[in-house]
Amino acid sequence: MTVPAPALPARVRIHExxxxxxxxxxKSAVPTQVKAEFVHRLAAAxxxxxxxxxxxxxxxxxxLADAEELFPQLSDLPGVHLPVLVxxxxxxxxxxxxxxxxxxxxxxxxxxxxxxxxNRTVAESLAMxxxxxxRAKEGGAHVRGYLSMCFGDPxxxxxxxxxxxxxxxxxxxxxxxxxxxxxxxxVATPGHVRALLGGLGEEGVGADLIGVHFHDTxxxxxxxxxxxxxxxVTTVDASAGGxxxxxxxxxxxxxxxxxxxxxxxxxxxxxxxxxxxxxxxTSVWMAxxxxxxxxxxxxxxLSHKE
Amino acid sequence: MTVPAPALPARVRIHExxxxxxxxxxKSAVPTQVKAEFVHRLAAAxxxxxxxxxxxxxxxxxxLADAEELFPQLSDLPGVHLPVLVxxxxxxxxxxxxxxxxxxxxxxxxxxxxxxxxNRTVAESLAMxxxxxxRAKEGGAHVRGYLSMCFGDPxxxxxxxxxxxxxxxxxxxxxxxxxxxxxxxxVATPGHVRALLGGLGEEGVGADLIGVHFHDTxxxxxxxxxxxxxxxVTTVDASAGGxxxxxxxxxxxxxxxxxxxxxxxxxxxxxxxxxxxxxxxTSVWMAxxxxxxxxxxxxxxLSHKE
Numbered sequence: 001m002t003v004p005a006p007a008l009p010a011r012v013r014i015h016e017x018x019x020x021x022x023x024x025x026x027k028s029a030v031p032t033q034v035k036a037e038f039v040h041r042l043a044a045a046x047x048x049x050x051x052x053x054x055x056x057x058x059x060x061x062x063x064l065a066d067a068e069e070l071f072p073q074l075s076d077l078p079g080v081h082l083p084v085l086v087x088x089x090x091x092x093x094x095x096x097x098x099x100x101x102x103x104x105x106x107x108x109x110x111x112x113x114x115x116x117x118x119n120r121t122v123a124e125s126l127a128m129x130x131x132x133x134x135r136a137k138e139g140g141a142h143v144r145g146y147l148s149m150c151f152g153d154p155x156x157x158x159x160x161x162x163x164x165x166x167x168x169x170x171x172x173x174x175x176x177x178x179x180x181x182x183x184x185x186x187v188a189t190p191g192h193v194r195a196l197l198g199g200l201g202e203e204g205v206g207a208d209l210i211g212v213h214f215h216d217t218x219x220x221x222x223x224x225x226x227x228x229x230x231x232x233v234t235t236v237d238a239s240a241g242g243x244x245x246x247x248x249x250x251x252x253x254x255x256x257x258x259x260x261x262x263x264x265x266x267x268x269x270x271x272x273x274x275x276x277x278x279x280x281x282t283s284v285w286m287a288x289x290x291x292x293x294x295x296x297x298x299x300x301x302l303s304h305k306e
Numbered sequence: 307m308t309v310p311a312p313a314l315p316a317r318v319r320i321h322e323x324x325x326x327x328x329x330x331x332x333k334s335a336v337p338t339q340v341k342a343e344f345v346h347r348l349a350a351a352x353x354x355x356x357x358x359x360x361x362x363x364x365x366x367x368x369x370l371a372d373a374e375e376l377f378p379q380l381s382d383l384p385g386v387h388l389p390v391l392v393x394x395x396x397x398x399x400x401x402x403x404x405x406x407x408x409x410x411x412x413x414x415x416x417x418x419x420x421x422x423x424x425n426r427t428v429a430e431s432l433a434m435x436x437x438x439x440x441r442a443k444e445g446g447a448h449v450r451g452y453l454s455m456c457f458g459d460p461x462x463x464x465x466x467x468x469x470x471x472x473x474x475x476x477x478x479x480x481x482x483x484x485x486x487x488x489x490x491x492x493v494a495t496p497g498h499v500r501a502l503l504g505g506l507g508e509e510g511v512g513a514d515l516i517g518v519h520f521h522d523t524x525x526x527x528x529x530x531x532x533x534x535x536x537x538x539v540t541t542v543d544a545s546a547g548g549x550x551x552x553x554x555x556x557x558x559x560x561x562x563x564x565x566x567x568x569x570x571x572x573x574x575x576x577x578x579x580x581x582x583x584x585x586x587x588t589s590v591w592m593a594x595x596x597x598x599x600x601x602x603x604x605x606x607x608l609s610h611k612e
Contacts, residue, residue, distance in 0.1 A: 001464030001498060003500075005497035189572075190532060190574060192573060216603060217607045218604045219528055219604055220573075226532055260525035263495070263524045266495075267494070267498060268495055
């Protein structure tokens with residue numbers, strides 16, 4: 001049943017991260033052919049922004065070491081944005097050489113995570129991104145800036161809003177076209193979401209520049225999403241079947257499942273262009289490839305029906 | 307981190323249903339001694355409304371056939387409300403004889419579920435409840451009226467708001483002190499929640515008379531709860547560890563987990579009186595008794611930490 005609620009957007013753009021954020025956290029690499037089929041099935045289900053892979057050094061993320069092989073296999077998806085993660089200029093070169101037109105860089109709102117994940121201070125990581133973003137923009141690419149640990153950090157605890165706002169603005173100043181605010185360890189609650197979005201708004205960073213990226217570690221991802229939608233956010237990151245999670249939080253249930261998100265948005269009459277049945281079938285198929293069930297509640301409920 | 311959000315209540319009363327709604331859906335009956343310890347541990351964790359058992363005929367719910375044995379073992383919990391479910395006058399007699407002061411009746415918003423679950427029409431079930439509620443009130447008991455299938459019904463599909471409002475008002479007219487609006491199959495989304503609460507409000511049924519009872523079958527329970535809180539609802543049903551579900555929906559993940567709820571309410575600075583660590587420890591212990599892990603995301607995340 002579709003029952004709209006007031007003060008919510010008419011349309012939400014889902015930024016599908018399963019193929020990159022999901023599969024990079026798998027213990028073993030998924031065969032390239034399976035990845036290609038996964039992306040094609042996601043596109044066929046109506047997703048139009050599908051983060052495809054990462055051009056990070058294979059030593060760090062061996063699961064995505066086949067980026068050069070995979071990306072050209074996705075060239076037959078007109079109208080589908082296929083952003084790719086690049087950690088540095090070397091990664092950018094590889095991505096641009098293959099014709100990537102959407103780039104993402106991956107920053108941290110906290111010093112500890114920057115140090116552990118990027119082996120740099122926050123300032124050093126921003127300096128590293130500067131030529132990446134500049135050259136991507138020169139090449140006509142759209143650039144997304146991921147910002148991890150926007151709410152809590154496993155080592156630092158709660159992350160102050162002003163600290164996140166500072167790094168967010170720095171990413172935009174570098175030239176990022178949009179941000180993705182990550183609750184990497186899944187601890188956020190709706191008031192904190194509102195506070196961060198409000199803090200960004202006060203500094204001139206409007207909801208149109210912001211995507212939200214919630215993890216369901218404590219079951220909070222969807223209510224946080226609702227709070228973000230109520231604030232005007234229209235870009236929501238999600239992972240088909242709930243694939244993935246944070247490698248630094250082993251118990252993490254991982255990303256918000258795209259199906260759970262689409263169930264809510266469908267119910268609210270918010271347009272996404274996604275066919276929930278086709279998406280669920282894709283996640284059931286992917287779960288078979290991975291040999292374990294999807295953690296998505298909606299996938300489980302829909303796939304257990306007769 | 308605690309960050310309040312505007313227009314939310316300062317305090318929420320959690321109506322804990324794990325011991326009744328949870329355990330009645332277990333395949334095998336849990337030993338009475340385990341049930342008694344469960345309720346005591348829930349009370350020690352700060353829950354003050356703990357639905358204890360059901361005085362239904364043992365033939366229908368053998369899992370709770372020990373109500374007479376269990377209930378007296380809970381008499382040492384001053385200040386804790388221990389509502390019990392009664393299906394009819396016979397059940398009421400049994401409950402009152404043991405000194406129960408909080409009674410609940412279990413109605414349906416749809417004809418099909420009334421027929422399947424109560425073997426009566428909606429009107430016939432209301433007629434059956436009439437003397438139960440009247441006599442409970444005469445005896446000084448507080449009466450809660452459960453209303454199932456308030457959003458969707460497995461046989462009838464979406465349930466019209468006006469239909470739910472009609473049965474809700476009838477339960478209040480019988481003398482029920484509060485209602486619990488159940489999304490028995492977990493299909494609701496926030497706009498539908500608002501629409502139902504709004505429809506009730508238009509008929510003079512204020513948020514102070516309403517509890518919400520969401521199931522997490524499609525992962526929607528917590529965002530629906532947020533929508534209800536934004537409407538002024540201050541009573542939320544939840545089940546420790548996410549125990550239970552609907553016997554008519556086998557794939558149902560079941561009730562909203564109390565821990566997932568408390569995580570959100572704690573984060574919003576909404577007072578519940580519940581100690582999340584003690585509650586999680588209780589659910590971990592109960593999961594050991596039942597021989598399978600809790601489906602609660604928060605229980606899993608907190609119990610996997612070092």
